Amino acid sequence: MCYKKIAKEIKKYNTIVIARHIGPDPDALGSSIGLKELILNNFPKKQVYVVGAPASRFRYLGNVDKLPEIEYNKSLLIVTDTPDTKRIDGVDYSKFAKVIKIDHHPFVEAFADIELIDDKASSASQLIIELAKKNNYKLNIDIASKLYLGVVADTNRFLYEYTSYKTLELVAWLIKKTNLNFTSLYDNLYTKSLKEIVFSGYISLNMNITENGLAYIKLTDDILKKYEVDPSTAGNLIENYNNVDKIKVVAFCSEDKGNNYIKCSIRSKGPIINEIASHYNGGGHIYASGARPKTFAEADKMLEELDNLCRNFK
Numbered sequence: 001m002c003y004k005k006i007a008k009e010i011k012k013y014n015t016i017v018i019a020r021h022i023g024p025d026p027d028a029l030g031s032s033i034g035l036k037e038l039i040l041n042n043f044p045k046k047q048v049y050v051v052g053a054p055a056s057r058f059r060y061l062g063n064v065d066k067l068p069e070i071e072y073n074k075s076l077l078i079v080t081d082t083p084d085t086k087r088i089d090g091v092d093y094s095k096f097a098k099v100i101k102i103d104h105h106p107f108v109e110a111f112a113d114i115e116l117i118d119d120k121a122s123s124a125s126q127l128i129i130e131l132a133k134k135n136n137y138k139l140n141i142d143i144a145s146k147l148y149l150g151v152v153a154d155t156n157r158f159l160y161e162y163t164s165y166k167t168l169e170l171v172a173w174l175i176k177k178t179n180l181n182f183t184s185l186y187d188n189l190y191t192k193s194l195k196e197i198v199f200s201g202y203i204s205l206n207m208n209i210t211e212n213g214l215a216y217i218k219l220t221d222d223i224l225k226k227y228e229v230d231p232s233t234a235g236n237l238i239e240n241y242n243n244v245d246k247i248k249v250v251a252f253c254s255e256d257k258g259n260n261y262i263k264c265s266i267r268s269k270g271p272i273i274n275e276i277a278s279h280y281n282g283g284g285h286i287y288a289s290g291a292r293p294k295t296f297a298e299a300d301k302m303l304e305e306l307d308n309l310c311r312n313f314k
């Protein structure tokens with residue numbers, strides 16, 4: 001792995017921009033904002049900017065910057081948690097003197113000069129912790145909090161199977177180094193609104209479960225309005241349905257009138273789903289993906305494919 005090579009580039013460039021994927025989650029934000037603070041903590045004179053749309057839901061992970069005029073041909077871009085160029089948020093990667101990718105998704109395309117891809121790693125935040133450890137970077141509580149939350153969110157509190165000995169070892173190192181009071185961080189990540197819980201009741205009572213083990217629900221704009229939630233809410237609740245017997249794959253499809261597509265979240269206990277998701281304007285991990293079909297009719301086709309996948313899964 002090229003942790004030393006990456007440290008060399010970080011040392012060399014005075015202007016560094018950090019980007020992550022569109023529709024950011026806590027790992028995307030934790031790895032990018034955590035990396036910015038890590039660089040500044042070790043090289044206080046550098047100009048470091050985190051780009052991409054702000055995510056108010058995850059404000060506790062820090063803010064994004066407004067990118068000023070920079071000399072792109074003298075600047076370094078680091079992209080975290082993003083396997084392909086079309087999902088990079090807020091910056092044109094091709095303008096930079098050098099590009100580094102730090103990612104844990106299955107490989108999609110090569111676009112960086114240095115590609116650090118470890119698809120066995122739990123999260124991009126885990127890779128940033130490893131970068132810090134291998135290069136003896138100085139840490140502080142703020143950096144540690146962000147990286148810790150990134151790992152916790154992507155592993156669902158160390159539940160998912162790509163949580164490894166290495167994940168726990170790196171996290172233990174992070175906690176020991178900074179004396180991080182990690183249990184106090186969970187409120188941010190796991191506090192739910194009453195509205196979400198009531199909506200979750202609606203989903204539980206109204207979802208369909210096929211004989212092959214696909215659980216799904218199609219949520220129209222009218223329903224979302226009635227429960228005063230938005231097209232992302234169902235996706236935020238989907239982990240609750242991942243450990244339910246009789247369910248192999250769960251798919252929640254919400255009408256997103258603003259963006260004119262159906263926002264789908266998909267989770268799996270076994271069947272590999274990211275291939276199907278990629279045919280419906282989406283993709284992701286083998287057991288956790290998203291898709292954006294144009295219409296409910298197109299979503300139906302995707303659900304049919306997912307149902308077949310469940311049928312053929314032993």
Ligand SMILES: [Mn+2]
Pocket residue numbers: 027028081104123124154
């Ligand atoms: Mn991630």
